[in-house]
Amino acid sequence: MDFTRRAVLKAAIASFVTSISGQATARGGQGKKVIVIGAGIAGLAAAHTLRSLGAEVIVFEAESYIGGRIRTDHSMGAPFEYGAGWIHGPSRANPVKKLAMQVDAPTFITDDDSLELQNMQRQPVNEADYQWIDDQYEALLRKLEQQGRRWGDRSIYQVIQDVAPVLLNDPRAQWMLSAFIEFDLGAGIEEISAAHAFADDKYRGEDVILPKGYDGILTPLVEGLDIRLNTPVSRVFYGDEGVLVEGEHADYAVCTASLGVLKAGNILFDPPLPDAMRNAIEGIGFGTVTKIALKFERAFWDVHTQYFGIMTEPKGRWNYWINYRTFSEENILLGLSFGHYAPVADAMSKPAMTADALEVLRSVWGRAVERPSAVLATHWSQEPNFRGAYSYPQAGGTIAQYESFESPVAGRIFMAGEHTIFKYHSTTHGALMSGERAAKKIASL
Ligand SMILES: Cc1cc2nc3c(=O)[nH]c(=O)nc-3n(C[C@H](O)[C@H](O)[C@H](O)COP(=O)(O)OP(=O)(O)OC[C@H]3O[C@@H](n4cnc5c(N)ncnc54)[C@H](O)[C@@H]3O)c2cc1C
Structure with missing residues (x-):
């Protein structure tokens, strides 16, 4: 932006803030005006908390819907979750589980052990293979978790090269590394930090899905909020006097845009964010995961098995399938x-992605696989307001990089979102907690 325009805007902020500065010093939310960028669960939690503490809050959301990476499509008869599907660790301490309980949302435990694994030559693996996969996975996790510091800046792939090279040439291990670790962390093992991959915290309890839809849990957070949809924020001005966002003045702003959006520089901060934060934006990874839901006239698979694993090549290609018949009436397989x-799958058109996924299914079930009657698919890395699925600890990065998001910028800009909370990163509960954290900090000023 040119200097003259910047000066005019600063003057505008100053004159506006003079009129509200008296009230802004009160404790709690009373007398404070806050702009929240993003109506995902972090933004909604921040806005809800601030409002309940008496603050005036406006939420700017770029998309035409609320929820961000919690996005449910109900058109198939059973919910298709574009984003979050599970409540990870649904103990009563988990704030997302609390929301689910508040709206009486039924939950369903997806049994990880209900798995049928096959190679692409239609040969199921035998009991000894399952045991081998379990043993190798546990041994690797133990090494990664217990000797974390020893791995320094190395990636999981580099550590495996050292400690268990056999895993890199075995199709069973390739499947395990992808369907377990790459799914969990949302990136290739070549990029994920071996030291930090499993250093986060977990709530207790077996993961559950929400058979009536994840989006239902947002209801208690949304009530009474001023949410402006289809309103992308492109510039955030801030200074001693307050903030100016899309023509709206306030005392503080909470930015919950995804790490992918921050990396892409979609939002211009003026003055620029501090070096430590820019370093974090670069140093923390942001990957993607692709989902496709295929609905069929009839089920050609064993309807009682929860998961089907397929040892595809290249690694990561439609290798894990969820059977909807275990929790709904619908003949849907989600790959x-x-x-x-x-990212290769994300970049495919819907017909190309469907053909690619069907080719994998036909390698196992042959001609029994008919054309699907409905298809839904995700392209998270292609979506300008997200640019990926979730953050991950990148090789060479540090936990301090996540922590840099905890301090407000110039006492005015507060960062929230799943990428700002190392302990619970990449989860809905982490995002929610980060939003509440930002709100409480503002209220305590
Ligand atoms: C495929 C996938 C599977 C997942 N699975 C799980 C799971 O099973 N369990 C789990 O706990 N978590 C899961 N997650 C992660 C979880 O969905 C996220 O951690 C969480 O929803 C992030 O919430 P957030 O509020 O931080 O970000 P978001 O939901 O991304 O919210 C940010 C909001 O900001 C908006 N925005 C962006 N740019 C702008 C702008 N310039 N101006 C205004 N608004 C803007 C976006 O549109 C979005 O609505 C998954 C995510 C994906 C994508």
Whole structure:
């Protein structure tokens, strides 16, 4: 922006803030005006908390819907979750579980052990293979978790090269590394930090899905909020006097745009964000995961099995399938792509992606696989307001980079979102907690 315009805007902020500065010093939310950028769960939690503490809040959301990466499509008869599908660790301490309880949302435990694994030559693996996969996975996790510091800046791939090279040439291990680790972390094992991959915290309890839709949990957060949809924020001006966002003045702003959006520089901060934060934006990884839901006239698979694993090549290509018949009446298989294949899949058109996924299914079930009657698919890395699925600890990065998001910028800009909370990153509960954290900090000023 040119200097003259900047000066005019600063003057505008100054004159506006003079009129509200007296009230802004009160404790709690009373007398404070806050702009929240993004109506995902972090933004909604921040706005809800601030409003309940008496603040005036406006939420600017670029998309035409609320929820961000919590996005449910109900058109198939059973919910298709574009984004979050599970409540991870649904103990009573988990704030997302609390929301689910508040709206009486039924939950369903997806049994990880209900798995049928096959190679692409239609040969199921035998019991000994399952055992081998379990043993290798546990041994690797133990090494990664217990000796974390030893791995320094190395990626999981580099550590495996050292400690278990056999895994890199075995199709069973390739499947395990992708369907377990690349799914969990949302990136290729070549990029994920071995030291930090499993250093986060978890709530207790077996993961559950919400068979009536994840979006239902947002209801208690949304009530009474001033949410402006289809309103992308492109510039955030801030200074001693307050903030100016899309022509709206306020005392503070909470930015919950995804790490992908921050990396792409979609939002211009003036003055620029501090070096430590820019370093974090660069140093923390942001990957993608692709989902496709295929609805069929009849089920050609064993309807009682929860998951089907397929040892595809290249690694990560539609290698994990969820059977909807275990929790709904619908003949839907939901396929997932991970690691380096996920951005490849994301870039495909819907017909191309459907053909690619059907080819994998036909490698197992042959001609029994008919054309689907409905298809829904995700392209998270292609979406300008997200640019990926979730953050991950990148090789060479530090936990301090996540922590840099905890301090407000110039006492005015507060960062929230799943990428700002290392302990619970990449989760809905982490995002929610980060929003509440920002709100409480503002209220305490
Ligand atoms: C495929 C996938 C699977 C997942 N699975 C799980 C799971 O099973 N369990 C789990 O706990 N988590 C899961 N997650 C992660 C979880 O969905 C996220 O951690 C969480 O929803 C992030 O919330 P957030 O508020 O931080 O960000 P978002 O939901 O991204 O919210 C940010 C909002 O900001 C808006 N925005 C962006 N730019 C602008 C702008 N310039 N101006 C205004 N608004 C803007 C966006 O449109 C968005 O609505 C998954 C995510 C994906 C994508």
